[in-house]
Amino acid sequence: MDTYVNDAARNEAYSLPLDKIDVSNPQLYYNDTWYPYFERLRREDPVHYTPDSPYGPYWAVTKYRDMVKVEVNHKVFSSSDDLGGIRIDDPPKGMERPSFIRMDPPEHDEQRLVVSPTVAPGNLAKMESMIRERTCHVLDGLPRGEEFNWVDRVSIELTSMMLSTLFDYPIEQRRALIRWSEIAICDINAPDAPVRSEEDRFAELVKFTEHMNELWEDRAKRPPTFDIISILAHSERMNRMPLRERMGILILFLVGGNDTTRNSMSGGVWGLSRYPEEYAKVRADRGLIPGLIPEIVRWQTPVIHMRRTATEDAEIGGRAIKKGDKVVIWYISGNRDEDAIAEPNRLIADRARPREHVAFGFGIHRCLGNRLAELQLRILWEEILNRDLKIEVQDKPVYAYSNFLRSIKFLPVRLAA
Amino acid sequence: MPKVTYIEHNGTAHQVEVPVGLSVMRGAVNNGVPGIDADCGGECACATCHVYVDPAWLERIGVPEPGSMEASMLSFAAAAEPNSRLSCQITMSEALAGLVVRMPEGQH
Numbered sequence A: 001m002d003t004y005v006n007d008a009a010r011n012e013a014y015s016l017p018l019d020k021i022d023v024s025n026p027q028l029y030y031n032d033t034w035y036p037y038f039e040r041l042r043r044e045d046p047v048h049y050t051p052d053s054p055y056g057p058y059w060a061v062t063k064y065r066d067m068v069k070v071e072v073n074h075k076v077f078s079s080s081d082d083l084g085g086i087r088i089d090d091p092p093k094g095m096e097r098p099s100f101i102r103m104d105p106p107e108h109d110e111q112r113l114v115v116s117p118t119v120a121p122g123n124l125a126k127m128e129s130m131i132r133e134r135t136c137h138v139l140d141g142l143p144r145g146e147e148f149n150w151v152d153r154v155s156i157e158l159t160s161m162m163l164s165t166l167f168d169y170p171i172e173q174r175r176a177l178i179r180w181s182e183i184a185i186c187d188i189n190a191p192d193a194p195v196r197s198e199e200d201r202f203a204e205l206v207k208f209t210e211h212m213n214e215l216w217e218d219r220a221k222r223p224p225t226f227d228i229i230s231i232l233a234h235s236e237r238m239n240r241m242p243l244r245e246r247m248g249i250l251i252l253f254l255v256g257g258n259d260t261t262r263n264s265m266s267g268g269v270w271g272l273s274r275y276p277e278e279y280a281k282v283r284a285d286r287g288l289i290p291g292l293i294p295e296i297v298r299w300q301t302p303v304i305h306m307r308r309t310a311t312e313d314a315e316i317g318g319r320a321i322k323k324g325d326k327v328v329i330w331y332i333s334g335n336r337d338e339d340a341i342a343e344p345n346r347l348i349a350d351r352a353r354p355r356e357h358v359a360f361g362f363g364i365h366r367c368l369g370n371r372l373a374e375l376q377l378r379i380l381w382e383e384i385l386n387r388d389l390k391i392e393v394q395d396k397p398v399y400a401y402s403n404f405l406r407s408i409k410f411l412p413v414r415l416a417a
Numbered sequence B: 001m002p003k004v005t006y007i008e009h010n011g012t013a014h015q016v017e018v019p020v021g022l023s024v025m026r027g028a029v030n031n032g033v034p035g036i037d038a039d040c041g042g043e044c045a046c047a048t049c050h051v052y053v054d055p056a057w058l059e060r061i062g063v064p065e066p067g068s069m070e071a072s073m074l075s076f077a078a079a080a081e082p083n084s085r086l087s088c089q090i091t092m093s094e095a096l097a098g099l100v101v102r103m104p105e106g107q108h
Helices: A007-015 A035-044 A064-072 A107-119 A121-140 A150-167 A171-185 A198-221 A228-233 A243-256 A259-274 A276-284 A286-300 A370-387 B024-030 B055-061 B069-075
Strands: A047-050 A058-061 A147-149 A305-310 A314-316 A319-321 A326-330 A391-393 A408-410 A412-415 B003-007 B013-017 B050-053 B084-086 B099-102
Touching (some): A007 A035, A121 A370, A147 A150, A150 A171, A259 A276, B013 B024
Antiparallel strands (some): B003 B013
């Protein structure tokens, strides 16, 4: 087995009494020491009850097949903010920011159908040449022979440009969107958190929404286009949403549109540097790129968990779930489940059935932007290979203090001169 | 063995033998027919094996039950039509020998 963690983490994961294992601790993701805890749960207690956590009691679903069953059963396992939403921590009272990811049918369906044309295949085909042009420009501007942060110079740079296109937002101000995205999604207890309380977060997000309202009103006066603001401004169902709902849908696109793909862009570089023999396979056969992309997304798993709430008594993997229980689906564990994925800790460039992973979720809440994410990643790797860039990773990545997004903050690299 | 014709969005046709009992999705994936992604591996959980059933076959194959998971997933697929199905939910039988399905511009 590929060991990712020091013996101390492994010893602790296997010596704790089972009921003391709490995989919600953001430290596990900050230190990247989560592997043995989930490995033990998958083997010994795959649907695991943690009676006491900072977020209250919860069930941890750790096996791939159990996750699929929960995700397709949205009637029993609700995403609604009224019951607690989609994260292990409940939304702050009075400051909820609802959007369709935090709704059940029929409200979910109505909103999702309005916004999905933004990232539908027809619109993606129109974006491809623009994404390629930007990717070439960013790669060609990288320094040679000196260390730089791949996350900032490539991953954030490319995904912030994508965000400005999705919102049709002034591209020169794109880093403002990244800042608001960080504010929207950060753990307020993280050492580098840009906001320290839910009240401060909410105040910043009000500013963001009011700022975007100017664009919204402008789009309403113009003919409809495919950017998300225009689609919302021209939608009879969504154009007059109250502030917090407007905030909710904008934040969903803001975070979903950058912080996930960003981390796959960084994670792919880290992963292929750990498995140079896999990178050699892709260099020798470009035909492997279509399979490499979903494999990178699986290996990184940018979204660590999703949460549901049981609307009635139910059963998962033989365990009795009570109405009202909090059920947390740990994608990060499902994508390392040996019973679903062979040698799951390895990044394998020519893996059989690479598309079968749980990083995008399943069922009606499955990631809306998954094909846009894959398109950006495919172009990035095609252009890295076109240039035969020798990316030398200088040190292991620095991860965010978060149990929700597996975000890479820093990845020092050097390009051979 | 019954055959299925899969027609890509660009018009390229692939005629493939699909064993009875296998899904139409699996028939494509096992034979490397492009245009069917099947991300969930046949769990009716992703809508990336979306096909348009040739109108001549629609009555025999039927449409998904209203309110079913397939109907729900299909409602979020790009460019769904009244003859849209998830090919993982169509099981091959002798009665379906000669079936023709078309793929959308992209799976989403």
